[in-house]
Amino acid sequence: xxxxxxxxxxxxxxxxxxxxxxxxxxxxxxxxxxxxxxxxxxxxxxxxxxxxxxxxxxxxxxxxxxxxxxxxxxxxxxxxxxxxxxxxxxxxxxxxxxxxxxxxxxxxxxxxxxxxxxxxxxxxxxxxxxxxxxxxxxxxxxxxxxxxxxxxxxxxxxxxxxxxxxxxxxxxxxxxxxxxxxxxxxxxxxxxxxxxxxxxxxxxxxxxxxxxxxxxxxxxxxxxxxxxxxxxxxxxxxxxxxxxxxxxxxxxxxxxxxxxxxxxxxxxxxxxxxxxxxxxxxxxxxxxxxxxxxxxxxxxxxxxxxxxxxxx
Amino acid sequence: xxxxxxxxxxxxxxxxxxxxxxxxxxxxxxxxxxxxxxxxxxxxxxxxxxxxxxxxxxxxxxxxxxxxxxxxxxxxxxxxxxxxxxxxxxxxxxxxxxxxxxxxxxxxxxxxxxxxxxxxxxxxxxxxxxxxxxxxxxxxxxxxxxxxxxxxxxxxxxxxxxxxxxxxxxxxxxxxxxxxxxxxxxxxxxxxxxxxxxxxxxxxxxxxxxxxxxxxxxxxxxxxxxxxxxxxxxxxxxxxxxxxxxxxxxxxxxxxxxxxxxxxxxxxxxxxxxxxxxxxxxxxxxxxxxxxxxxxxxxxxxxxxxxxxxxx
Numbered sequence: 001x002x003x004x005x006x007x008x009x010x011x012x013x014x015x016x017x018x019x020x021x022x023x024x025x026x027x028x029x030x031x032x033x034x035x036x037x038x039x040x041x042x043x044x045x046x047x048x049x050x051x052x053x054x055x056x057x058x059x060x061x062x063x064x065x066x067x068x069x070x071x072x073x074x075x076x077x078x079x080x081x082x083x084x085x086x087x088x089x090x091x092x093x094x095x096x097x098x099x100x101x102x103x104x105x106x107x108x109x110x111x112x113x114x115x116x117x118x119x120x121x122x123x124x125x126x127x128x129x130x131x132x133x134x135x136x137x138x139x140x141x142x143x144x145x146x147x148x149x150x151x152x153x154x155x156x157x158x159x160x161x162x163x164x165x166x167x168x169x170x171x172x173x174x175x176x177x178x179x180x181x182x183x184x185x186x187x188x189x190x191x192x193x194x195x196x197x198x199x200x201x202x203x204x205x206x207x208x209x210x211x212x213x214x215x216x217x218x219x220x221x222x223x224x225x226x227x228x229x230x231x232x233x234x235x236x237x238x239x240x241x242x243x244x245x246x247x248x249x250x251x252x253x254x255x256x257x258x259x260x261x262x263x264x265x266x267x268x269x270x271x272x273x274x275x276x277x278x279x280x281x282x283x284x285x286x287x288x289x290x291x292x293x294x295x296x297x298x299x300x301x302x303x304x305x306x307x308x309x310x311x312x
Numbered sequence: 313x314x315x316x317x318x319x320x321x322x323x324x325x326x327x328x329x330x331x332x333x334x335x336x337x338x339x340x341x342x343x344x345x346x347x348x349x350x351x352x353x354x355x356x357x358x359x360x361x362x363x364x365x366x367x368x369x370x371x372x373x374x375x376x377x378x379x380x381x382x383x384x385x386x387x388x389x390x391x392x393x394x395x396x397x398x399x400x401x402x403x404x405x406x407x408x409x410x411x412x413x414x415x416x417x418x419x420x421x422x423x424x425x426x427x428x429x430x431x432x433x434x435x436x437x438x439x440x441x442x443x444x445x446x447x448x449x450x451x452x453x454x455x456x457x458x459x460x461x462x463x464x465x466x467x468x469x470x471x472x473x474x475x476x477x478x479x480x481x482x483x484x485x486x487x488x489x490x491x492x493x494x495x496x497x498x499x500x501x502x503x504x505x506x507x508x509x510x511x512x513x514x515x516x517x518x519x520x521x522x523x524x525x526x527x528x529x530x531x532x533x534x535x536x537x538x539x540x541x542x543x544x545x546x547x548x549x550x551x552x553x554x555x556x557x558x559x560x561x562x563x564x565x566x567x568x569x570x571x572x573x574x575x576x577x578x579x580x581x582x583x584x585x586x587x588x589x590x591x592x593x594x595x596x597x598x599x600x601x602x603x604x605x606x607x608x609x610x611x612x613x614x615x616x617x618x619x620x621x622x623x624x
Binding site for chain 2: 150152155156190191193194195196219220221222223225226228229230249252253254256257258262265268269272273298300301302303305306307308309310311
């Protein structure tokens with residue numbers, strides 16, 4: 001497959017970014033960034049995660065953030081949760097688009113570390129989550145596989161191992177009476193390379209031609225945009241990204257390590273390749289600079305520091 | 313053409329980097345970085361530029377740097393000059409490999425700004441430079457085209473315009489009794505995208521199949537490594553890069569703007585693709601961290617902040 005005509009962008013910055021920063025960030029500044037992002041043409045923004053405030057203190061104001069967003073028509077505002085309680089909190093805001101997604105790990109070591117559970121137990125819990133969505137009439141739209149390309153704690157993730165997880169997910173959705181929707185492959189710790197992305201996408205597509213594939217790529221080791229390009233070339237049209245590269249990689253042991261690819265750098269790539277994003281790049285660059293001002297440190301995005309192309 | 317089996321790396325960091333930093337950097341620290349780089353397996357290192365100290369104060373100690381390098385057998389130490397006087401200074405060190413290269417611009421606006429001359433006058437001067445090399449028995453090994461993919465001052469550089477410059481260079485070398493060697497295409501200000509790199513390399517190769525193509529890519533707008541990947545895929549095997557991304561983009565109007573791709577991020581890409589570099593990545597990452605310590609600010613390289621893959 002060649003390049004897609006257009007991509008769907010899922011902006012993760014407010015959630016990826018503000019959950020990792022040290023020190024409190026004023027709620028009104030989080031809201032200001034979300035409102036600015038909603039004016040760029042981005043149509044889907046993850047606003048906050050509904051997790052235990054003791055575990056992620058930076059997200060303790062999730063409800064307060066969501067309460068005061070200037071909701072813009074045409075923009076889907078989402079939240080992240082990992083369990084029933086988080087989902088109930090998101091529902092209770094009354095302002096978020098409830099879209100159901102489950103998530104698992106291609107790395108047992110990473111799952112153990114993050115969730116302290118086994119693969120089988122975790123997958124069973126994800127099946128229960130699908131049921132919980134369906135009971136609440138929440139559309140189930142996808143599954144997310146962390147560490148799909150490699151893991152700092154487990155090493156390489158061979159493609160056959162990832163494919164077992166993918167097959168298990170497809171089967172799990174079928175068992176629970178629905179389809180997987182979009183399969184998100186996440187390079188959580190920056191292990192992927194462009195050829196691996198191509199090979200992986202092609203293999204998944206061959207096995208499950210009706211399943212859309214989304215990519216969530218981190219730039220931890222500098223290959224994020226090259227991997228995104230490889231994804232585009234294999235026809236992937238769904239991408240998560242984070243304005244200014246907000247976020248980082250808590251597993252790299254260095255607060256300066258890069259996280260998710262910067263949305264505006266990816267938008268620049270798409271536009272240069274003739275792929276539509278629906279986003280005003282200059283407005284998005286302004287948002288990236290706002291994000292840097294909010295967190296008070298240099299963020300990894302590139303074009304935000306260089307400016308766009310001043311074509312005449 | 314597919315990926316090359318191996319690449320030749322031209323390390324530009326000591327020159328790209330130390331000429332742009334504000335404030336003096338101690339000569340012994342520059343030497344320490346060059347010596348550390350020479351122990352990584354890199355075989356060609358540009359040590360300094362021999363330009364007027366009033367124009368580039370950071371290079372006023374070029375001779376002193378070169379004088380105290382612990383020359384390692386098998387490593388080629390080079391210098392940069394833009395005219396006869398600089399070349400004579402480089403020769404006078406008695407320690408540098410004298411390799412002749414000429415350079416020009418695909419952007420008239422950039423040439424005017426940098427050299428205050430016209431294209432025809434500049435090309436004539438480059439022909440004189442070829443003669444000067446030959447009179448001194450300095451091997452002429454290449455030509456460098458700045459702003460080959462676009463220019464902050466001129467905008468897009470259409471491929472036909474670049475091809476005119478390339479044809480003129482090939483003719484110039486022939487007129488002066490030699491061949492062009494390697495044609496270096498430089499994305500000086502981060503205008504290239506991966507498809508443009510492919511199309512450009514393919515077009516040059518079709519016109520001049522016997523001319524090797526080298527790439528000098530900047531990451532100004534985040535596409536540097538993706539562009540390098542596109543170059544590798546079209547069979548390019550000669551790359552200039554800068555440890556830690558030392559350098560920056562003085563034309564971006566922001567001291568935080570990224571410059572040349574980080575050598576160690578590119579080495580990581582090559583190794584993950586199975587391409588030989590001859591470089592010890594961990595040792596190179598240590599050099600990148602040393603470079604950051606020397607300049608006292610966060611540098612753009614990614615893997616230096618995240619660490620390599622701890623495969624077991």
